[in-house]
Amino acid sequence: MMRHIVVALVVVLFGLIFARLIGSYVELSALRPLATQYVIEAPRDLGTPNIITGILITYRGFDTLGEVAVLFMVAASIGLLLKKDETKSTNAPTLAAKATGARRAAANTPAAKAAAARAASVAANRAASATPASAGTALAGAAASEADSAEAQAGEPSEIVRTGTDVLLPLIFTFGAYVIVNGHLSAGGGFQGGAIVASGAMLMLLARPGSRLNVALLSVIESFAGVLYVSLGIVGLIFAAGFLDPRFLPRGELGAFVSAGAIPLISALLGIKVGAELSVIIDRFRS
Amino acid sequence: MTGLPVSTILLVTGFLLALIGLWGMLTHRNIMRIIICFTVFDTGLRLVMVATGYITAGTAPIIDRALTTAEAASRAIDPIPSALVVTAIVIGFAVTAVMLGFAIRLYAAKKTLSIDAFTESKW
Structure with missing residues (x-):
């Protein structure tokens, strides 16, 4: 209770700050000088109709390079954080085979859950063939059926999802590529695509x-995109006014x-690099 | 309709979302809920950032048939907050991903996601 009062106080104080900010806010009626500069210069100087892309890639190109570096570091640190977890989850199936009662411990990840379910059903089948009608078999059978339904829920996607994926996946990738290559013309760009x-x-x-993403290939693609990105920046340093x-x-x-x-x-x-990096991060979380 | 400028409405919405996220972050005891509240907080602040770039009756700063180069300086919204929000979104994603990774490790260590179970760093 005490904690809630303190929290309410903190939130109210922040609310006061925000209320003062809103109270003194006046909607702009003209661009600030820097923004005016960007809006006028970007189409004339860089030839990009999308001014935000011009800012992101040229005027603030160094920031964008830093962002990409942050993404790279996140992919690496997620791999580091979840690495030991993977060795643990390979132990999980043997643990589950020893005692089906320890399903709670093995139910860490969907993969472990499915493995436990498989082990339970195998155990149930064996017990059913050996001694019918014992209390233990009934229990194991119940556990197996429960685990099977869990597997059906966690492991196998429904037919709608599978068919929908077959239809949608090429469209999504095409749309992503479209957004990436049209970043200088319309809303979009490397990060979004x-x-x-x-x-x-x-x-x-x-x-x-069940499918495995080819993380090694993605890492190679991502590294090459990063190296090319920096080399384009250096080419700009040599043949134009500055880095990037x-x-x-x-x-x-x-x-x-x-x-x-x-x-x-x-x-x-940028789009290739971000897409590969995010895919690797998603894949890492699937362990 | 209401006479309230659209950017003020956005500001109020963003700050409200931020307050909701802050309240949730401080009251919930489940780590997943804390992470979700953090993203709500983040989203609110992003809305605020975008709102501060709005210019009365402005449009997206993309030159095309609807916005010629000559009138861009008077009709386009401020592109700088929009460009900064892209950065904010990417950094927010990075922070969320690392938090989720830590949550998985914490769960593996204690088999629970309640923050009350992690007393080592409590003072």
């Missing part, structure tokens, strides 16, 4: 729990698909 591609990977893993300057390629016509210098290239590399 990469997230869409990773959502496709997520759907694939939901529909086919996309103007070493011709600017082209405003609004054309091949335009805006190296921005589409950097955007595509």
Whole structure:
């Protein structure tokens, strides 16, 4: 009770801060000077109609590189955090085979749950063939059927999900690629398209729990995209005004698909890198 | 309709979401719920950031048939908060992913997600 009062006090104080902020807020009626600069310069100087992409990839390109580095570090640290867990879950099935009663301990992960269910059903079958009508068999059978239903729930997706995945997956990947390569023309870009591609990977893993994502290949792709990204930045340093300057390629016509210098290239590399990284992170959580 | 500017409505919504998330983060004892409340808090603050970039009767800062280069400076919204929110979303995702990884490790250690079971770091 005491804790709730303290928490309520904290929340009310924060609410007061927020209320003061809202009270003194006046909606802007004109752009701030820096924003005006960006809005005027981005289409003229970089040739990108989408000003936000221009800011993200060129004016704040170094920030974006840092963000990608953060994502890379998260993928690595998730792998480190969940590594020992994997060795533990390989022990789980043997544990479950020893005592079906220890299902609670083995029910850590869906994989362990399925393994426990399989072990239980095998044990039940063996017991049923050896001695019919003993109390133990009935118990094991009940446990097995319960575990089977758990497996049906956790392991096998329904037919709707599987068929839907077959139809939707190419569409999702195509849409992700579209969003990535049109980042300089319309709403979208590397991060957004990469997230869409990773959502496709997520759907694939939901529909086919048994399938393994090729994490090693994804890591190689991701590393190459990162290296190419940095080398494009260095090319900009040599042939244009500075690091990650996309103007070493011709600017082209405003609004054309091949335009805006190296921005589409950097955007595509960003999309590939983010998509691969997010897919790897999703796969790591599936252990 | 109400006479209230749309960005003020967004600000109020965002701050309310942030307060809900803060309340939930401090009262719940389950680690998963704390993480969910953290993401709600995060989402609220992102809404606030986007709202501060709005300009009265502005439109998305993308040059096309609806917004010519000449009138971009007067009709486009402030693109800087929008670009920063992309950063905020990515960092929020990163923090959430690491928190979930830690939650899995904590569950493996104590077989529970209640924060009351983890007394080692309590003072």
